[in-house]
Amino acid sequence: MKPIMYGNNIQDYLISVPCSCMDLDDNTTAYFYNTTYPVQHGDTSDQVSIEIYSGQAWKGKANDSGIDAKTNLSISLPFGCIESQSQTVVTYTVQDKDTLLCIASLLSSDVTGIQSLNPEMVLNP
Structure with missing residues (x-):
């Protein structure tokens, strides 16, 4: 945790x-x-x-x-x-005013990785 x-x-x-x-x-x-x-x-x-x-x-x-x-x-x-078993995937409930950059920072990820797992996600970068 x-x-x-x-x-x-x-x-x-x-x-x-x-x-x-x-x-x-x-x-x-x-x-x-x-x-x-x-x-x-x-x-x-x-x-x-x-x-x-x-x-x-x-x-x-x-x-x-x-x-x-x-x-x-x-x-x-x-x-x-995901294609790689070594990759970590999380579920996150999007909050008001979230942006992809904010979520990526929060989850120690990058925008490209988030977009690849969420092709229909519509948020401001």
């Missing part, structure tokens, strides 16, 4: 987790970290994704009708597939 600072002295953490590359369907392959969340009374999968996982939990075929309190909800957090 590595602490990072961004914005107005907001502290967050980079946490290393094991990921695996999975084929989701004929057109989608991605790295995922699979975990579970202990469901509380009144939770919905959308609410858990937004409030607990910053909106980054993969929706897939999940729906709110099958979520029961006191069970564990399977959560898949997407990462990017």
Whole structure:
């Protein structure tokens, strides 16, 4: 676990987790970290994704009708597939006013590396 600072002295953490590359369907392959969340009374999968996982939990075929309190909800957090196994990939929730340069600096990366894993990302450099 590595602490990072961004914005107005907001502290967050980079946490290393094991990921695996999975084929989701004929057109989608991605790295995922699979975990579970202990469901509380009144939770919905959308609410858990937004409030607990910053909106980054993969929706897939999940729906709110099958979520029961006191069970564990399977959560898949997407990462990017890479060609080199030695490369580190992180998932980051983009904050208001973030730029590619800001994110690259925060994550000790470079703009080109971020763009290669996020071809649809639209942020100011």
